[in-house]
Amino acid sequence: MPHILENATLKGYNTFGIDVSARWLSSFGSQEELTALLRDFSNRPLLILGGGSNILFTRDVDGLVLRNEIKGIEVVREDGHYVYVRAGAGENWHVFVQHALQRNWAGLENLSLIPGSVGAAPMQNIGAYGVEIKEVFYELSAYHLDEHKVYTFSLNDCAFGYRESVFKRRYKGQFVILDVTFRLSKVPKLHTEYGAIREELDKMGIEKPTIQAVSEAVIRIRQSKLPDPAQIGNAGSFFKNPTVPAGEFARLRDAFPGIVGYPVDGGVKLAAGWLIEQCGWKGYRKGDAGCHARQALVLVNYGQAGGREIYDLSEEILQSVKARFGVELEREVNIIG
Structure with missing residues (x-):
């Protein structure tokens, strides 16, 4: 025990x-x-x-x-194109990514240096630099807390969306993820078009990138933009990037010509960090609660801030963005309170 x-x-x-x-x-x-x-x-x-x-x-x-703290990484099967790798839910996510890269298993390189555990990854369909977990996910095992039974969830069963899955909504609090199986490729298909990856690879002097080089580029970008939780308390991006209808984006672009948006299914995804920065929050600090100086999406604890202080700051940010742009932001971080 x-x-x-x-x-x-x-x-x-x-x-x-x-x-x-x-x-x-x-x-x-x-x-x-x-x-x-x-x-x-x-x-x-x-x-x-x-x-x-x-x-x-x-x-x-x-x-x-x-x-x-369920650990373990094992290959459960493979074919000519893919390796199916099962990892315990308690494995550190970045350690698992590095494990795959060392064996030339492709698909996770854009998700390097994301904090957290393997089990948390499918819960919110983590994503970065043009890649989401759903693209490499195969299945997971989850323990039902009331029935004391283990269920297997396929890709379709998880109903992945933008930072969403059935475990955040429909089955919230009902299951404990035990392990996750990923389908990783033996033949890499690199995603270097998103964000500053291509630019970072150029800085590194790499013309023909490997999955290891893409991972290193992502790590460098993340380290330049995001504070290290070991140095400054934070949970990465605190807010989701909101999606608005195309007509609403056109209205916003007329009123705010510099607004940042990317076409997606269902409309245009706005850059929440840009919205927050335009409201004057970037670099803001009150006591030990603040908004990071390099990335407005990141709320930080400079030392002794309480959770309520950080939550109240997030509420002020939500209200100010709504007042100025008419756009409602949503917290990505789970609030316990």
Whole structure:
């Protein structure tokens, strides 16, 4: 049975570095350990915690917090084109990406250096630089908390959308992801057209990039734009990029000629960071809560900010963007409070 701590701090288990406590704190490294913990703490409020990189605590947790530490990476099968790789939900995401790159398995290179765990990746269909998890996802195993049964979810079952899946809406709080299987390519199809990847590759002097070179370019770009959570508490992008109808974008472009938008299915996706910056928030700081100086999408904890302070700042940002542009932003970070 895993060790159980009482009234334990969660400061080291969330990348914002918010100092809240859990009534009970433990971890599980297998389905059997999870089952035992759930049996001993039946009818108690429960929170499953992965890497803690997409969460904001605004209060103490009066219940059981369980850290998912299921590990393991294995090839389950392969064919002439693909390798099917299963990873435990508790594996560090970037470590898993590097594991794949070292073996020339392609598809994850644009998702390098994203904080968090493997199990959290499909929950919100993580994406970066033109690639989303759904493009390399094959299936996952998830444990139903009430039925105590394991279900397999296919690509269609997960209903992936922009930073969305069935685990964030329809099945929120009902399942614990145990492992995820990815379909990685033996023949790379590089995505270098998004953002500054091509420019960064040119700076690196690379004319014919490999998946390893694309990964390195992505890492350099992320490090130049985003603060390291080990240095400044943050959860990466705090807000989603909103999508508006094409007609609404035309109106906004007339009123704000510099507005940034990209055509997508259903309309035009706006750059939330641009909207926030235009409202004067970039580099803003009040106490130890602030908006990062290099990337307006990132809210930060400079040291001793409470979760409520950061949440209140996000609310002010939402309201100011709505007032100026008529656009409603949505938080990407999960709020516990």
